[in-house]
Amino acid sequence: MDSFTTHTGVGVPLKRSNVDTDQIIPAVYLKRVTRTGFEDGLFAAWRNDPDFVLNDPTYAAGSVLVAGPDFGTGSSREHAVWALQNYGFKVVISSRFADIFRGNSGKAGLLAAQVDEKVVQRLWDWLEDHPGGEITVDLESRTVRAGAGDDAVEDSFDIDDYTRWRLLEGLDDIGITLGHDDDIAAFEAARPGWKPVTA
Amino acid sequence: MVVPPPESVKEIVVGKTLSEKVWDEHVVRSAAGEPDLLYIDLHLLHEVTSPQAFDGLRLADRAVRRPDLTLATEDHNVPTLDWDKPIADPVSRTQVETLRKNCADFGVRLHPLGDIEQGIVHVVGPQLGLTQPGMTIVCGDSHTSTHGAFGAIAFGIGTSEVEHVLATQTLTQARPKTMAVTVNGSLPEGVTAKDLVLTLIAHTGTGGGQGYIVEYRGQAIEELSMEGRMTVCNMSIEWGAKAGMIAPDQTTFDYIEGKPEAPKGADWDAAVAHWRTLRTDDDAVFDEEIVLDASTMTPFVTWGTNPGQGAPLGASVPSPDDFDEPNDKVATEKALHYMGLEAGTPLREVKVDTVFVGSCTNGRIEDLRLAASILEGRHVADDTRLLVVPGSVRVRLQAEAEGLDKVFVAAGAEWRGAGCSMCLGMNPDQLAPGERSASTSNRNFEGRQGKGGRTHLVSVPVAAATAVRGTLSSPADLQEV
Numbered sequence: 001m002d003s004f005t006t007h008t009g010v011g012v013p014l015k016r017s018n019v020d021t022d023q024i025i026p027a028v029y030l031k032r033v034t035r036t037g038f039e040d041g042l043f044a045a046w047r048n049d050p051d052f053v054l055n056d057p058t059y060a061a062g063s064v065l066v067a068g069p070d071f072g073t074g075s076s077r078e079h080a081v082w083a084l085q086n087y088g089f090k091v092v093i094s095s096r097f098a099d100i101f102r103g104n105s106g107k108a109g110l111l112a113a114q115v116d117e118k119v120v121q122r123l124w125d126w127l128e129d130h131p132g133g134e135i136t137v138d139l140e141s142r143t144v145r146a147g148a149g150d151d152a153v154e155d156s157f158d159i160d161d162y163t164r165w166r167l168l169e170g171l172d173d174i175g176i177t178l179g180h181d182d183d184i185a186a187f188e189a190a191r192p193g194w195k196p197v198t199a
Numbered sequence: 200m201v202v203p204p205p206e207s208v209k210e211i212v213v214g215k216t217l218s219e220k221v222w223d224e225h226v227v228r229s230a231a232g233e234p235d236l237l238y239i240d241l242h243l244l245h246e247v248t249s250p251q252a253f254d255g256l257r258l259a260d261r262a263v264r265r266p267d268l269t270l271a272t273e274d275h276n277v278p279t280l281d282w283d284k285p286i287a288d289p290v291s292r293t294q295v296e297t298l299r300k301n302c303a304d305f306g307v308r309l310h311p312l313g314d315i316e317q318g319i320v321h322v323v324g325p326q327l328g329l330t331q332p333g334m335t336i337v338c339g340d341s342h343t344s345t346h347g348a349f350g351a352i353a354f355g356i357g358t359s360e361v362e363h364v365l366a367t368q369t370l371t372q373a374r375p376k377t378m379a380v381t382v383n384g385s386l387p388e389g390v391t392a393k394d395l396v397l398t399l400i401a402h403t404g405t406g407g408g409q410g411y412i413v414e415y416r417g418q419a420i421e422e423l424s425m426e427g428r429m430t431v432c433n434m435s436i437e438w439g440a441k442a443g444m445i446a447p448d449q450t451t452f453d454y455i456e457g458k459p460e461a462p463k464g465a466d467w468d469a470a471v472a473h474w475r476t477l478r479t480d481d482d483a484v485f486d487e488e489i490v491l492d493a494s495t496m497t498p499f500v501t502w503g504t505n506p507g508q509g510a511p512l513g514a515s516v517p518s519p520d521d522f523d524e525p526n527d528k529v530a531t532e533k534a535l536h537y538m539g540l541e542a543g544t545p546l547r548e549v550k551v552d553t554v555f556v557g558s559c560t561n562g563r564i565e566d567l568r569l570a571a572s573i574l575e576g577r578h579v580a581d582d583t584r585l586l587v588v589p590g591s592v593r594v595r596l597q598a599e600a601e602g603l604d605k606v607f608v609a610a611g612a613e614w615r616g617a618g619c620s621m622c623l624g625m626n627p628d629q630l631a632p633g634e635r636s637a638s639t640s641n642r643n644f645e646g647r648q649g650k651g652g653r654t655h656l657v658s659v660p661v662a663a664a665t666a667v668r669g670t671l672s673s674p675a676d677l678q679e680v
Contacts, residue, residue, distance in 0.1 A: 016533075017526045018405055018505050022644040027625040031276065031290040033250035033297045045646050069526065070406045073439065073505070074644060075623075076341040077248065078357035096406055099441055100341060100355055107359030160373065162234055173359070174259070177367045180228050180236060184264075184369055187227045187238050192473070194466035195240055196329050198308045199267040 001109045003170030004139055007090045009063030011135035011146065012053055013127045017068035021101065024072065024080040038083035056131075064091045064135040066123045072101025072112075081108045091137045093144060093157070095120050106163040107173060113137055113144060113157035122153045139168060214480030216377045217446050218412040221352045221477065225335045227369055234373040240334040240351075242364045243320045244271035244307065246298040247625070248339030252362035253301040265368045266306040270329065271298060274319045275625050277312050279588055279615035286312075291626065305365075318591020318617040321345040321559040325429065326593050328458025332447035332474040337364060342559045342641065344435040347444035348428035349451055350477050352412065354442040375441045376486040378411040379479075382419040384494035389674060391569075392427035393561060393639070393658035395419065396434040397499040399491060401509040408440030411487065414479060415445050419493035425454040426565035433560045434641055437506040446478045498673040500546055501643045501656040503534035508643075510546065512661060512673055518542035537645055538653050539633070546671050549655070553636040554585045554666040555648070556659060557615075558622040561639035562590030564597050566659045571603040573663035576680035579611035580669030586628065587612050588620040612666070624649045637665040 029041025046052045053059055065084065071094040072080060081104045084092065092110065095117040105112040126146050127133060136145045139159070146153040159167075166173065177184075215223070228236040242265075249271070256263070263269060276291040286292040295312065302309035310316040316323060321342055324330040332350035337343060339361045346353035356370065364370055386395060400407075415431055423431065428445050435443030452471055455461045462470040501509040502516050508531070510517065519531040519542070535542060540549065556562075556570050567589060579585045587607045589595035595617055598604055604614045621628040622640035630636055630652025639662050643654040655671060664672040 017530055020505065020642075020644045022623075022642065022647050026646055026650070027275075027623045030247050030625065031288075031294050033254075033294055035251050035254075045650060070439075073405050074341065074436075074642060076339055076343075076355035076357055078251075078339075078359060081357070096409070098406075098439060099409060100357060100436075104357035104359065107357060161232060162371075162373070173371065174255075174261070174363050174366045177236065177363065177369055177371065183228045183236070184238070184367060188368075191238075192469070194462040194470045195334070196331060196460045196462070197267040198241075198270040198329065198460075199306075 001170045001172065004109060004111055004167040006136065006138040006140065007063065007111070008134050008136040009090060010059060010061045010132055011064045011066055011123065011127050012059045012062035013124045014053060014065055014067040015124060018070045018073055019067055020074035021072060021077050021080040022074055025077065025083040030077060030079050035082050036086055038079050039086035042083040042087045058132045063088050064093065064137060065089050066120060066127065067092060067094045068120065069094060069096040069117060071097050073098040076100045078104040078108060081105050081110050085110050093120065093123065106167065109167065111137060111139060111167065113159060115144060115155060115157045119144070119153070119155045126151060126153050139164060214483035216479045216483045216485060217350065217414050217477055218352060218377055218444060221333050221335070221350070222374065224333065234371040236369050237335060237372045238369055239337050239364050240268060241324070241329055241336045242269045243324055243336065243338035243343070244269065244361070245274050245320050245340065246294045247275045248358050249301065249361055250294065250297045251358050252365055253305065255362040256305070256365060261366045263305045263307060263365045268368060269307045269365070271302050271307050272310040272317055272320050272323050273298060273312050275619045275623065277618040278626050279618050279620050279628055282312055282616040315592050318593065319559045319562060319619055321433070322563060322590035322594065325349070326458070326591060328455055328461035331455060331470070332451060333477050337370065341436045342433050344440070344443050345429050345433040345559055347432040347435065347442050348425060350444055350447035350474070352442055352444065355436065375412045376410050378408065378413045378487040378489070379485040380413055380415050380489045380491065381417040382415065382491045382493050383417050384419060384492050385422060386419050386493045386496060389660060390496050390498060391658040391660065392423050392430040394496055394499040395493060396431045397501065397506070397509045397656060398496050400434065400438045400507045401499070402491070403438045403489070403507070405437065405505050405507045406439045408435065408438040411440050413440045413443045415443060420445055421448065424565060425450060426563045429563070430560055434506065437641055447474045498658060498661050500661060500671055502538065502540060502546065503531065504537055504643055504645050506641065506643060506656060508534055509656070512546055512671060514546060516540045516542050516544045516546065547676070549671045550635070550669060551583060551637045551655070551665050551671060552634045553630060554583065554662050555588070555621045555636055555638040555640060556586070556662050557588030557590065557620055558640035559590065560641045561659050562588060562594065564594050566639065567594065567598045567603050568601070569659045570663045571606040573660055573674050574610040574612070574667070575606050577610055577667045577677065579666045583666055583669045585610070585612035585666040586615060586621060588615045589617050591617045621648050623647060624652070637662050637671060
């Protein structure tokens with residue numbers, strides 16, 4: 001995984017709450033056996049609507065999604081994270097993420113930055129005044145920034161320490177765990193014999 | 200209704216909750232400032248969320264650490280018609296064939312399409328007896344919470360985590376908070392576990408359980424069958440909970456005993472002795488508690504596009520003005536527009552095109568018996584289609600042995616093969632744009648059952664009665680036969 005320190009990119013306002021994983025990518029797009037190519041299914045139903053934000057050329061280079069609360073609810077499909085990444089998103093900002101989506105983002109290298117609901121509203125307002133404007137998300141200092149003038153937005157975001165460290169270092173989770181192989185082997189030696197096996 | 204305990208109380212308690220006991224039994228490694236490393240007793244796989252994980256193993260030249268704690272089946276993509284022929288959709292076929300190759304290459308037991316143990320992964324685990332109290336169970340599927348009905352910690356994971364479990368048989372996990380949902384009293388006649396959990400989700404919203412492992416308890420929960428308990432735990436994810444679980448009791452032990460992979464002889468005695476300790480201690484304190492009264496519950500259906508947008512069947516479609524929060528107003532407006540519903544319309548007058556009975560929520564034998572008991576001697580309404588999809592091949596064969604298939608077919612229903620089917624519309628079983636369903640599944644998201652499809656989540660009795668009347672209905676609305 002590539003390390004993530006800071007990112008500056010075009011902010012895209014997604015003014016919806018409860019953006020579930022079936023909206024991010026419908027099930028019919030989940031049939032690929034690769035981690036790439038899922039951008040065609042991103043927000044598939046909404047992209048038929050000419051007024052949908054991603055159909056606005058202003059946001060063609062969008063890489064920071066600013067969404068309403070309860071983003072990523074529903075299915076465990078990591079394809080939702082891949083679809084956002086394959087499309088070009090590096091960061092999703094929301095006031096509340098579903099647990100599995102947040103976990104998948106941390107594993108796959110998409111930054112899920114949790115901010116206060118008021119900050120989402122301020123970013124939406126700022127983007128309305130500055131369409132195509134850029135948002136900077138700094139993982140080192142856990143801050144999100146937009147603009148420089150009187151109406152600039154700057155605030156902190158939440159991310160757990162462990163995920164932040166892994167993203168900053170670009171670490172392979174499995175590699176870290178395999179470093180604890182002795183602990184795993186000791187645990188296995190002490191498991192009760194009546195626990196079920198499949199083979 | 201939510202009563203957080205005072206901090207002063209939390210510091211002096213020594214007791215543990217059920218989830219804390221099971222969690223602590225699985226901690227391989229714990230360090231300050233890091234998530235726990237948790238051992239996984241059972242890893243379930245299916246074709247959709249595993250291919251990229253196996254690819255990752257190959258790239259890093261890693262093996263599956265414990266193929267003997269791993270089981271795969273084919274469910275999301277498989278057709279429910281012509282299942283004895285090659286899968287027609289080439290992309291679906293490739294995904295299923297990829298799972299077969301991966302399982303062969305890495306030595307994982309697989310129950311493929313056509314096998315007698317094939318079915319929805321969350322129906323297969325319990326019916327094999329692999330799902331047991333006190334276990335940790337994961338799968339690349341959010342409805343893994345189903346297995347919590349046995350007193351296991353069970354939750355859905357993404358593909359990166361699937362790869363992590365394949366390689367290490369562990370997961371790094373931050374310890375969740377604990378919540379109790381206590382459901383006092385008994386459910387009235389005709390009100391089911393599904394109505395109970397839909398009522399709960401309407402109360403909490405889709406994010407209310409976030410960060411918690413929830414323990415369902417109280418008289419109404421204890422009175423549920425294992426099938427009913429699975430229905431409740433299955434939908435834990437629909438209100439955002441990490442997992443849902445129910446303390447094992449005699450109902451649990453009776454269900455497991457004699458299943459193919461259940462402990463036998465002295466192992467059975469040792470297992471049950473341990474399982475009996477898996478109860479929340481009297482002096483344990485939950486981080487949060489919700490209390491509900493089952494005796495006031497009624498058949499409950501959703502009207503919107505998330506599982507929290509529900510109401511009693513006897514109510515009317517709400518108006519955005521009924522909500523105080525601006526977000527709820529906007530969400531209601533969008534949902535009514537998508538669903539093609541007018542505020543104020545009695546839910547009983549909403550006409551349905553397709554009824555779907557099945558899924559990991561309500562696709563077990565008890566569900567099919569209940570549906571058949573209502574459909575016996577009755578017929579599906581004109582212009583309404585009823586799809587009955589058993590959760591597994593075993594469920595299908597059991598239903599056929601009991602003659603339930605004949606009841607369904609005589610009533611004008613389509614009797615299908617086992618799989619996830621119309622719950623998520625990954626196979627050909629989909630709604631057409633604008634088509635409306637009453638579905639015993641778990642999600643009413645926009646387009647979930649097919650692009651433009653409109654879903655009302657319902658219980659099995661409501662599904663069967665709706666099929667007969669053609670509008671959302673409960674068995675009480677049907678004429679005697």
